[in-house]
Amino acid sequence: MNIGCSAVLIVVLGCVLVTAQDCYSPMLCNNVPSWGKLPGNIQTDGNVVGSEVCERQINKLNDNIANLTERAAALEKYFDDLEKQHQYNITKDATTRNSNITLSPQPGKNTFAETDNTTAALRDIDETTTDASTTGEANLLFYNGKEFIVLVDKIRYMMDAEQECNDRGGELANIYDQINMDRIMKYIREDIMADNDTIKDFMLGMTYLNTMGQLYLQNGSAISESNFAWVIGTPYTEIQCQGCTSMILRVQKNETDVNNQHFYNSRDQQIYALCEKDIE
Known part of the structure; x- marks a missing residue:
């Protein structure tokens, strides 16, 4: 289906800085992944930001990726500990009784x-x-x-x-x-x-x-x-x-x-x- 060229979100919409002047964005052109060159200068509230916007977005993306990586590692450690605890428990006597003692x-x-x-x-x-x-x-x-x-x-x-x-x-x-x-x-x-x-x-x-x-x-x-x-x-x-x-x-x-x-x-x-x- 011919849908022309449209921007798509890949993880987080951002820019890729190729040079100090050129800025590109991910695109789909006739359902084929591609890159589209953005204008050299982008107007935002009357301010010319150009490739600096791309740099800032890339820095934010890098920070987000680092944060997500750290959180993922912490979650992996947490579930690993739970698995160790589970494996330890099942090695105990299968007839372990539930205690009715009142603490x-x-x-x-x-x-x-x-x-x-x-x-x-x-x-x-x-x-x-x-x-x-x-x-x-x-x-x-x-x-x-x-x-x-x-x-x-x-x-x-x-x-x-x-x-x-x-x-x-x-x-x-x-x-x-x-x-x-x-x-x-x-x-x-x-x-x-x-x-x-x-x-x-x-x-x-x-x-x-x-x-x-x-x-x-x-x-x-x-x-x-x-x-x-x-x-x-x-x-x-x-x-x-x-x-x-x-x-x-x-x-x-x-x-x-x-x-x-x-x-x-x-x-x-x-x-x-x-x-x-x-x-x-």
Whole structure:
């Protein structure tokens, strides 16, 4: 069909500056892509702008392209992180149960010092433990219908730790609230750590998607990071620590060192592990 020559929009209508004087615009001539030479001077509100208009438009186009490229890269990174999170989740035990535990957060509690009344409360809660140990035997805690198993026989990467928990009928543990965290840390200090121990780190089943700043339980349920105490300076952002989505519980023998214990996020590493299972 003969439609003559007409200008078309290609991404963003603009000019191509060929020389300091010549300016061209994309055209369709009888349905054939072509270029049409613009007049040497273009009148705009009585001002002669000529090829300077083309230069400005090209500069704007370059800026827009750079901005879109940067945003596209950020989106690609975001979806890549989501895919990694998805792949991590599907490697977990296919029988992972949805937790019915009611969370009991302590709003605003973000340091151990703010929860120093927890110790007294612990005495009112029944707990059963085995002999502590350097022998590698499992040590048990109970909280809100869950049995916690502290594995200190050897250090493991996450996949091996998850398998060990599965073999014991459970999975890598969640920490459900600050009281739960304080009880486990108290038990580890008093019944697991030797007098000359300083720090022990434990792999958890929780994850922290640091591209979004969101903490998740083992079953994928979101939970607020502000419900818990963290090692000072954490959680790490993606910029600070790329791929640091694993959740670690750090326990200091010295409970007064509040800045270097509790939660932190990290890459996978060989450390001890904490499992949980339903109380039968």
